[in-house]
Amino acid sequence: MIRVLSIFGTRPEAIKMAPVLLCLEQDKRFETKICNTSQHKEMVQQVLSFFKITPDYDLQIMTKAQNLTDLTSRILNFLTPVVRQCEPDTIIVQGDTTTTFAASLVAFYEKIPVAHVEAGLRTYGKLPFPEEANRRITSCLASFHFASTRANADNLKREGIPESTIWITGNTVLDSLNLTMETMATKSPVYWENKFGVASKHVLSSSEPILLITCHRRESIGTVLDQICEAIIQLAKAFPRVRMVYPVHPNPPVQKQVREKLRGIDNILLIDPLEYEPFIFLMKRADLILTDSGGIQEEATALGKTALVMRDVTERPEAIQTGLVRLVGTHTENIVSECTRLLEQPPACVPSHKENPFGDGQASRQIVEILAEALAGKRLLKRAS
Numbered sequence: 001m002i003r004v005l006s007i008f009g010t011r012p013e014a015i016k017m018a019p020v021l022l023c024l025e026q027d028k029r030f031e032t033k034i035c036n037t038s039q040h041k042e043m044v045q046q047v048l049s050f051f052k053i054t055p056d057y058d059l060q061i062m063t064k065a066q067n068l069t070d071l072t073s074r075i076l077n078f079l080t081p082v083v084r085q086c087e088p089d090t091i092i093v094q095g096d097t098t099t100t101f102a103a104s105l106v107a108f109y110e111k112i113p114v115a116h117v118e119a120g121l122r123t124y125g126k127l128p129f130p131e132e133a134n135r136r137i138t139s140c141l142a143s144f145h146f147a148s149t150r151a152n153a154d155n156l157k158r159e160g161i162p163e164s165t166i167w168i169t170g171n172t173v174l175d176s177l178n179l180t181m182e183t184m185a186t187k188s189p190v191y192w193e194n195k196f197g198v199a200s201k202h203v204l205s206s207s208e209p210i211l212l213i214t215c216h217r218r219e220s221i222g223t224v225l226d227q228i229c230e231a232i233i234q235l236a237k238a239f240p241r242v243r244m245v246y247p248v249h250p251n252p253p254v255q256k257q258v259r260e261k262l263r264g265i266d267n268i269l270l271i272d273p274l275e276y277e278p279f280i281f282l283m284k285r286a287d288l289i290l291t292d293s294g295g296i297q298e299e300a301t302a303l304g305k306t307a308l309v310m311r312d313v314t315e316r317p318e319a320i321q322t323g324l325v326r327l328v329g330t331h332t333e334n335i336v337s338e339c340t341r342l343l344e345q346p347p348a349c350v351p352s353h354k355e356n357p358f359g360d361g362q363a364s365r366q367i368v369e370i371l372a373e374a375l376a377g378k379r380l381l382k383r384a385s
């Protein structure tokens, strides 16, 4: 059997790795080991419970308001003995977080091939910080590159990565989304009431428009987040009927700034991060989405929702090309004017983007098949030597 160690640590990695893990677990060619660095604690736990995934190793890395140097060195130090003990044939990582980059580096030092899921996203600038550097370093270290789109694959080829190591599989986020849509359909109103707590009467009644907000990027904390909060305040005053539902990321500086700035305004609902399934329910229910997230750009495209992205650049130009996702930058006036336009004249609802640029929801199956073929021979060679 091929022994695979999958490593993740944050919410988006767990969401996008989950369908790969579910496929691996059902495949008799693989012995599947799972390591959660717990770079995120509660937010990853939410995802693991939903997908019923139990890691073999939990590194318990997270500390309050962790800095990048400590986080990186803790992952390197805690993960190395796990990798040595597990002796996997390959290590799978996903995305562009510190866990992704540090796990790839450990694998490289231990001479274990890295398979990178969601490879080839680029802005070719310094932002987003530190994700652009994380994914570029991971590409240097990886042996298997699973790109979501042709443009992502082309980026890798231009950088000199051998074409024979790049596959276009689509993004595993669609596999997760499909699984979630299936479970969502089975849930009762009482279930949703419990999930949304104080926001439930607004979320579950269809009479109030909803602007869904998420914002967590490290580069935004401080001046930019102030500008964003100011925009939300102006919008809340201009549109008193619209409920601004904002699940606030648990990062302490984000919590402090957002809660200080936005408290006490009736139609701004600051709530805890939602579990994945209720979050998707809320995305579907929302009239407009305002975000600085990466993954939400892909999900909005798949759900046919309009999302305004509070950044100057995106590594996901495919989402922009659908017309559903738009960059609005981070200046108050621009965010307010674009949201105003869309709240006053809501765009026609698109059921779901017909030709989804992020694939067909079969990415995980393809990744597992490619790894099985590529590694079967290697395993035999290793045994023979």
Ligand code: UD1
Pocket: 010, 011, 012, 039, 040, 041, 042, 043, 044, 062, 063, 064, 065, 066, 068, 071, 096, 097, 098, 099, 130, 131, 216, 217, 218, 250, 251, 252
């Ligand atoms: C991380 C990733 C970012 C990704 C984001 C998704 C890095 C450097 N950044 O950023 O690429 O977009 O996750 O959300 O890898 N915290 C909790 N509980 C949790 C999670 C976080 O309390 O479940 C708090 C902790 O105090 C922690 C802080 O949030 O120290 C920051 O977490 P961290 O993973 O370092 O950065 P993020 O901004 O979440």
Ligand code: UDP
Pocket: 011, 012, 015, 214, 216, 247, 272, 273, 274, 275, 276, 277, 279, 280, 292, 293, 294, 295, 296, 299
């Ligand atoms: N998400 C969630 N609960 C929330 C907010 C987001 O489950 O309250 C999910 C969302 O559906 C998406 C992922 O988290 O799949 C995006 O995570 P985040 O924005 O933190 O990270 P990024 O994608 O920017 O790296």
